[in-house]
């Protein structure tokens with residue numbers, strides 16, 4: 033178990049069920065205090081499962097897995113999240129290899145795809161979810177850029193094979209939706225979810241951007 037920021041919350045303790053450094057960074061950005069407890073789950077889709085059902089189920093399963101495996105202590109809530117891309121109703125997951133990635137990027141070139149991010153908050157007798165959806169339009173991507181981008185090492189662990197927060201930004205012509213949702217944790221709706229559950233945001237008052 034890994035500690036992140038000061039965790040001495042008077043009431044509820046939040047546990048982020050994620051290994052993603054981006055999700056930790058986003059939660060810290062809005063001044064939430066939490067602990068990190070990454071879990072590994074099977075992320076394969078069920079037959080006939082829709083993209084939104086898949087992303088919501090995986091967010092819930094990550095939060096539930098952390099809830100079950102974490103030492104039994106009262107007043108803990110577990111936050112799980114999942115992100116996938118979607119093009120022509122087909123899921124754009126993390127690329128399995130270069131060929132998978134290249135074919136994905138060629139299809140995304142010059143077109144608009146969707147990014148779905150689901151967030152689940154789970155505790156004893158408590159479960160709430162949100163689903164965030166954004167549209168991302170790519171400019172035309174040159175063939176040589178596909179290989180160069182792959183060798184940067186950035187696409188490998190990202191849904192849709194790119195990071196809008198990194199080098200992948202140069203492909204992004206337009207977004208409609210939530211930037212933080214595309215990166216992996218939609219902050220506006222996550223903050224609402226946390227507030228509803230009684231977890232404070234903006235704990236860090238001195239924070240300067």
Ligand SMILES: Cc1cn([C@H]2C[C@H](O)[C@@H](COP(=O)(O)OP(=O)(O)OP(=O)(O)O)O2)c(=O)[nH]c1=O
Pocket residue numbers: 049050051052054055070071094113114115116117147189190191192194195196197214215216
């Ligand atoms: C589209 C896009 C995705 N991503 C990332 C967000 C997610 O971390 C990742 C999708 O994989 P996920 O399976 O959602 O998350 P993860 O494996 O990184 O972490 P964990 O399951 O432990 O929470 O893709 C970006 O960082 N930038 C982007 O622009």
